[in-house]
Amino acid sequence: MAIPRAAKTLRRTRIQEEKEEQILEAALDVFSVSGFRGSTIDQIAEVAGMSKPNLLYYFRTKEAMHRALIDRVLFNWLEPLRAFDAEGNPESEIRSYIRRKLELARDFPRESRLFANEMLQGAPHVLDMLKGPLKELVDEKAAVIRTWIKSGKIVHCDPYHLIFSIWSTTQHYADFDVQVRAVLGEEHSGDGRFEDAARFLEQLFIGGLRPDRSGA
Amino acid sequence: MAIPRAAKTLRRTRIQEEKEEQILEAALDVFSVSGFRGSTIDQIAEVAGMSKPNLLYYFRTKEAMHRALIDRVLFNWLEPLRAFDAEGNPESEIRSYIRRKLELARDFPRESRLFANEMLQGAPHVLDMLKGPLKELVDEKAAVIRTWIKSGKIVHCDPYHLIFSIWSTTQHYADFDVQVRAVLGEEHSGDGRFEDAARFLEQLFIGGLRPDRSGA
DNA sequence: TGTAATGTTTACCAATCGGTCAAATTATCC
DNA sequence: GGATAATTTGACCGATTGGTAAACATTACA
Numbered sequence: 500m501a502i503p504r505a506a507k508t509l510r511r512t513r514i515q516e517e518k519e520e521q522i523l524e525a526a527l528d529v530f531s532v533s534g535f536r537g538s539t540i541d542q543i544a545e546v547a548g549m550s551k552p553n554l555l556y557y558f559r560t561k562e563a564m565h566r567a568l569i570d571r572v573l574f575n576w577l578e579p580l581r582a583f584d585a586e587g588n589p590e591s592e593i594r595s596y597i598r599r600k601l602e603l604a605r606d607f608p609r610e611s612r613l614f615a616n617e618m619l620q621g622a623p624h625v626l627d628m629l630k631g632p633l634k635e636l637v638d639e640k641a642a643v644i645r646t647w648i649k650s651g652k653i654v655h656c657d658p659y660h661l662i663f664s665i666w667s668t669t670q671h672y673a674d675f676d677v678q679v680r681a682v683l684g685e686e687h688s689g690d691g692r693f694e695d696a697a698r699f700l701e702q703l704f705i706g707g708l709r710p711d712r713s714g715a
Numbered sequence: 716m717a718i719p720r721a722a723k724t725l726r727r728t729r730i731q732e733e734k735e736e737q738i739l740e741a742a743l744d745v746f747s748v749s750g751f752r753g754s755t756i757d758q759i760a761e762v763a764g765m766s767k768p769n770l771l772y773y774f775r776t777k778e779a780m781h782r783a784l785i786d787r788v789l790f791n792w793l794e795p796l797r798a799f800d801a802e803g804n805p806e807s808e809i810r811s812y813i814r815r816k817l818e819l820a821r822d823f824p825r826e827s828r829l830f831a832n833e834m835l836q837g838a839p840h841v842l843d844m845l846k847g848p849l850k851e852l853v854d855e856k857a858a859v860i861r862t863w864i865k866s867g868k869i870v871h872c873d874p875y876h877l878i879f880s881i882w883s884t885t886q887h888y889a890d891f892d893v894q895v896r897a898v899l900g901e902e903h904s905g906d907g908r909f910e911d912a913a914r915f916l917e918q919l920f921i922g923g924l925r926p927d928r929s930g931a
Numbered sequence: 932t933g934t935a936a937t938g939t940t941t942a943c944c945a946a947t948c949g950g951t952c953a954a955a956t957t958a959t960c961c
Numbered sequence: 962g963g964a965t966a967a968t969t970t971g972a973c974c975g976a977t978t979g980g981t982a983a984a985c986a987t988t989a990c991a
Contacts (some may be wrong), residue, residue: 532836536753540979553939555957555980578855601990615890619828619835620748622893629897636814641927648755654922659899660915674831675883677838681845682853683875699876706870707923728960732969755950769969856945 518622519557522547523571531609535565535614535624541573569617569624572610580604580636580662585643589652590705595664600669605693611673613653652710661708667699735773738763739787742780747825750832751781751840785833785840789828795819796852796878801859805868806860806921813916816885821909853878855931869924877924884916 523545531536540561544551558564579599584592604611615627637659646657672693674680680688687695745754756777774780780911795815800808820827830859833841853875860874888895888909896904904910 504911512937512988518938531945533752534750534832534835536749537836539977541977551979551980552941554840558936559980561979586787592893615831616750617833618894619750619832620753622897626866626893626897629894633894634898640804654918656759656918657911657915659903660912661741661919663887663895663898663912664884664919665889667883671879671883674795675834676836677880678845681838682850682879684850687875692821695873696876696879699873700880702870702872703877703919703923705923706925707919707921709922711922714753734968755947757947766970767949768951769970772968775950777949 515557518549518553519567521556523568524565526568527572527609527613530565530568531612532615534620535561535600536620538565557602566624568613572613573625573628575607576603576610576614577626577633577636580640583640583643585646589644589708593667593704594701594706597665597669598697599673600665600695601697601700603668604671604673605690608676611670615670615674643708651710654710656708663705665700668703669696672696716925726774731773733909734765734769737765737775738770738780742784743788743825743829746781747828747830747832750836751777752836756780775807781840784829788829789825789841789844792819792826792830793849793852796856799856799859801862805863805924809920809924810917813881813885814913815922816881817888817913817916819911820887820889821906822886823890824889826908827886831890867926870926872924881920884919885912888912 522543522700525543526538528546529543532538538561540551540554543564544546544554547554558567578597582599583596617623627639640662644653644661647653648655648658659709683692730764738759738920741759742754744762744830745759748754754771754777756767759780760770763770774783795812799812833839838845856878857874860869863869864871866875895908899908
């Protein structure tokens with residue numbers, strides 16, 4: 500007789516570890532493409548290579564699966580922003596922030612798309628996190644940027660929109676990958692495009708934020 | 716007895732005009748949030764305020780509805796890029812391109828999200844258009860940008876990634892609207908945020924593309 | 932090695948899905 | 962106003978959906 504599933508987390512088996520991993524991996528595949536509503540348990544079960552009831556033995560509902568996935572992904576997703584350091588100098592901090600975000604887009608495009616899908620749907624599962632922890636983190640980093648502005652290290656600008664623009668430009672290469680590939684053509688669709696993107700974005704942001712030397 | 720639906724386009728009734736408009740409007744509401752797979756005909760019918768069979772009288776399948784919607788939206792979506800003019804000077808052209816794209820994001824966010832959903836799903840319905848007409852248009856505009864670079868009007872950079880970065884930064888305000896609002900907080904979630912965004916992005920791109928006067 | 936806990940499968944359920952059909956209703960035009 | 966075309970509806974269909982029940986198989990551990 501199986502334990503009530505609520506108690507399952509008390510002690511985790513080897514098999515539990517493996518299967519849950521397997522399921523979340525498959526769920527990421529499916530959710531990141533079709534979004535929550537558009538994905539089916541059957542689909543995920545097939546990708547995971549197990550029967551639907553077996554999958555439901557580990558995650559009782561589709562919601563639970565999605566929630567577990569989001570929880571696991573979000574932490575890593577914010578890591579680069581957390582690393583944004585007030586002590587460092589603006590140019591290298593921004594440069595390395597762009598690098599990190601671009602690496603995430605390259606190495607974890609499904610995670611990026613999972614998040615993008617959630618946003619498009621109005622963030623029904625993560626709205627509290629956006630308004631709480633995310634906002635606080637961004638507020639904090641915006642304050643850092645403001646000190647850079649006040650000390651004349653970068654041009655006067657809105658720190659929030661600066662952060663938004665770094666997010667959007669870098670995530671674009673994961674979320675709109677198919678469009679990027681289509682426009683660049685077969686020849687420039689290798690991993691080299693990430694190097695090109697990094698070079699361009701660093702140039703754009705470093706150049707665009709350099710304090711104005713003509714005016715004052 | 717109703718006409719075979721294939722002949723319907725020969726002469727269009729007043730009612731046809733109205734109802735099809737009504738349906739596409741509702742379909743835009745639904746598809747832009749849930750994507751193709753995640754949306755249901757019943758949902759759209761309810762938003763459109765008509766019965767499902769009635770809706771299916773005008774569009775035989777969900778696919779047909781989606782296709783009609785995409786077709787109608789895509790043309791307008793590319794208009795700003797088409798307006799990108801080789802004769803104008805780079806600064807004002809880029810400035811007004813950003814403005815136009817940002818206005819689209821503000822005034823037609825559902826259209827932007829419809830497109831974003833399609834991209835996330837791998838562009839199953841528009842891949843040919845991306846590889847064909849879109850690529851050609853972008854190639855053409857990239858050539859324009861290259862002439863600006865050659866004549867020293869803007870800094871040397873990759874024109875494709877420049878275009879991508881304008882797309883992503885502007886569309887971000889439609890596609891990730893919920894995140895932008897959450898991070899900015901209630902007080903900055905009015906329409907004023909588009910003015911702030913415009914000011915920041917113009918500054919970023921104009922500054923970032925200004926030819927380097929320190930080097931040469 | 933036995934047994935209890937854990938894991939898996941087959942069969943199934945009610946609800947919803949995309950879509951059809953024929954009958955009923957409404958608009959159009961002479 | 963009547964015939965005819967256009968529109969709308971309710972009832973329905975088979976397939977798929979998220980999820981369950983219970984029998985069956987396997988594992989861990991004493």
